Amino acid sequence: METQKTALYEYHKSLGAKFVPFAGYQMPVQYSSGIVEEHKFTRSKAGLFDVSHMGQLFIKNSANLSTELEKIIPIDLKNIKLNQSKYSFLTNESGGIHDDLIVTKVEKGFNVILNAACKENDFKIIKDALGNKFELTLYEDLSLVALQGPKSAEILESVIKGVSSLKFMNGNNFLYNENKIYITRSGYTGEDGFEISLSNKIVEIFVKTLVSKGAQPIGLGARDTLRLEAGLCLYGHDINETTTPIEANLKWAISKRRREEGGFLGYNKIKSDINGELSRLRVGIKPLGKIIAREGTKIFSYDGNEIGSITSGTFGPSVNGSIAMGYIKYDFIKPGTKIFLEVRGKKHEANVTELPFYKKNYVR
């Protein structure tokens, strides 16, 4: 398959971005200032991310849509409010995760944001589950940009009146130069921020306007360090087809009614996980030194038994140290538990810690 480019590719290029192939797209991993500076800029001001590679799916409302969708997504779609967003997943039969996603209830149906690498497969799964009764559109002509950081509301409000009154995980329609766009107050950095869905035709001028107001383009590299500091999962690494939402410590993303009633794929496994038959859990891990524990690093107990492995690890610029997440045997999940990480044949001391590493700044 040919590598795809987002509508902002030439703009990234003009800024001197370094590109990497990601989920079939050429994406900017960093710009000239580098990952650490970009990360800190997002935490202190406002970072602008091109996330147009992600899938933007619209499912048009028709009889029983909520009932049908609830069979594959474990949230309460019957009682979700208009313009409310929820984080959830597409589960599989064994309780694993096909993908994590954000569902937003809109006037004419549901908007679903999907991971780039999974979107084609997700579309098939949803289409198969819903049958031919519903109209599904995976938009190719829409871009998605995220504006994240403490200055986001002020900057976006200066371009689009009214956005700053949105509450976290809520959205609405807005007008930009007479174009209808959809904005949610959400993101994946642990900061206050917005995700803006708009036509490919106007995205470059929109982004340039935000930059002129003080936002700065940020690459995928800093997006990764930001989300890891915020304790958020990256699909294909921290969660996948073999991890259940309960093992992933994401029970909160399954609505209470759904946890009790079930009626979605993999419920038997998820129910038994909820009822305490858990063998492992995703936890935060902090090495004592500067050593970076990358994905796949083996975790050992203090007495030398292998008890798990790292799924994400990097340097956290805002916590100024090495951070990681991984799955660990249930007996060792208590924060403060001393463990060892094996990196290049040597064992390094680390502690199990609470997540997130960096406290979230959401506007409730």
Place this chain on the structure above:
Amino acid sequence: MSEVKFSKEHEWIKLAGDIATIGITKHATEMLGDIVFVELPEKGSSVEKDGNAGVVESTKAASDVYTPVSGEVIECNQAIVDDPSKINSDPENQAWFFKLKIKDNSEMNSLMNKEEYDKFAKENGS
């Protein structure tokens, strides 16, 4: 005053008598991005030409460091271990990695001079 030489693995080496100071090039740091961790060989250990002599990690990934010549490690730069960001700010001067008492002066012959390295880096850079 000895000339600085360069390897294809993007290390620089400066020889004074039989003592070589080795680090990574500015070009290497630009390819790596922000360096957040460095592991150096142990003082007193022996390293072989083109062999492994440490690790640098950026926010993105880990990369091996090689030694362009053989010798005994006589000193390591603790300052870059304590603050790896120094490697990005001054790679070819203050942020040297280690010093070797070299074994065989002729190993220097296969290395590139500045002009040759700049050309090599331009052709092999990303």
